[in-house]
Amino acid sequence: MELEKIIAQIEEQKNLPNLKLSIKEKTQAFTHKLFYTLFDRQTPVRDNLMELGMDFEVLSKLVCWEPGSPCQEIWNDYVQMLPEILEKLNLDAQAIAKNDPAANSVEEVYLSYPGFFAIATYRLSHELFKYGLPLVPRLMTECAHSITGTDINPGAKIGNSFFIDHATGVVIGETAVIEDNVKIYQGVTLGALTVNRTLRNKKRHPTIKNNVTIYANATILGGETVIGENSIIGGNVWLTKSVPANSMVSHTPQITIKNTVQR
Numbered sequence: 254m255e256l257e258k259i260i261a262q263i264e265e266q267k268n269l270p271n272l273k274l275s276i277k278e279k280t281q282a283f284t285h286k287l288f289y290t291l292f293d294r295q296t297p298v299r300d301n302l303m304e305l306g307m308d309f310e311v312l313s314k315l316v317c318w319e320p321g322s323p324c325q326e327i328w329n330d331y332v333q334m335l336p337e338i339l340e341k342l343n344l345d346a347q348a349i350a351k352n353d354p355a356a357n358s359v360e361e362v363y364l365s366y367p368g369f370f371a372i373a374t375y376r377l378s379h380e381l382f383k384y385g386l387p388l389v390p391r392l393m394t395e396c397a398h399s400i401t402g403t404d405i406n407p408g409a410k411i412g413n414s415f416f417i418d419h420a421t422g423v424v425i426g427e428t429a430v431i432e433d434n435v436k437i438y439q440g441v442t443l444g445a446l447t448v449n450r451t452l453r454n455k456k457r458h459p460t461i462k463n464n465v466t467i468y469a470n471a472t473i474l475g476g477e478t479v480i481g482e483n484s485i486i487g488g489n490v491w492l493t494k495s496v497p498a499n500s501m502v503s504h505t506p507q508i509t510i511k512n513t514v515q516r
């Protein structure tokens with residue numbers, strides 16, 4: 254094929270108004286700068302907030318191409334929300350430090366816990382999601398996903414003192430609701446029963462009530478599935494229906510152990 258034709262073909266398939274990879278790169282930089290502003294002692298808060306405001310202006314010009322969609326004016330309201338978000342994040346960090354015997358200090362939690370970075374990014378993105386800002390909240394949590402392996406949709410609703418330990422492979426869907434003091438471990442999925450476009454904007458991910466613990470690799474599916482408060486969901490459980498408060502749910506596989514020498 255002639256070079257001119259190849260170029261025309263590639264240009265044609267990129268003919269989508271929002272297909273600008275700079276949006277992704279700028280959102281990643283914005284997410285990291287926000288985290289540094291909130292948690293790095295050596296980062297000057299005043300200067301960084303100014304810079305973030307300018308970064309946000311650039312970003313919002315890139316994503317707000319539909320007339321009437323909310324844009325730059327969000328920033329001032331968002332800054333007003335930061336103390337409340339910070340308070341919630343401190344509760345998350347305390348929940349980790351309080352529950353995990355491997356945590357030596359709260360600094361260690363802020364610096365090293367992938368679950369904390371994922372929750373922080375989720376909480377910071379959820380506010381922008383609530384304002385209706387296109388693309389940016391989703392790209393923020395995707396930035397955390399690529400670093401931590403934890404995929405939390407910015408639309409999920411998550412209460413106070415949320416603890417994700419180890420974090421790799423956790424998936425929390427867009428319409429999941431998680432109440433307070435919930436603990437989850439690596440590989441947990443809070444997902445939809447079926448993936449079907451007609452379920453768009455419908456509640457399709459589970460509700461997890463207060464004080465529930467969900468151990469590694471448990472999969473809980475469905476918008477009507479409610480895990481009652483104080484319940485414990487064991488590792489590898491596959492659950493598609495509700496369980497009442499104070500339930501202990503376990504998966505009991507048969508494991509056979511034989512001596513390889515005696516047989």
Ligand SMILES: CC(=O)OC[C@H](N)C(=O)O
Pocket residue numbers: 424425426427443444445446447448449457458
């Ligand atoms: C987490 C999950 O269920 O994902 C499936 C699909 N993306 C949905 O949101 O329904």
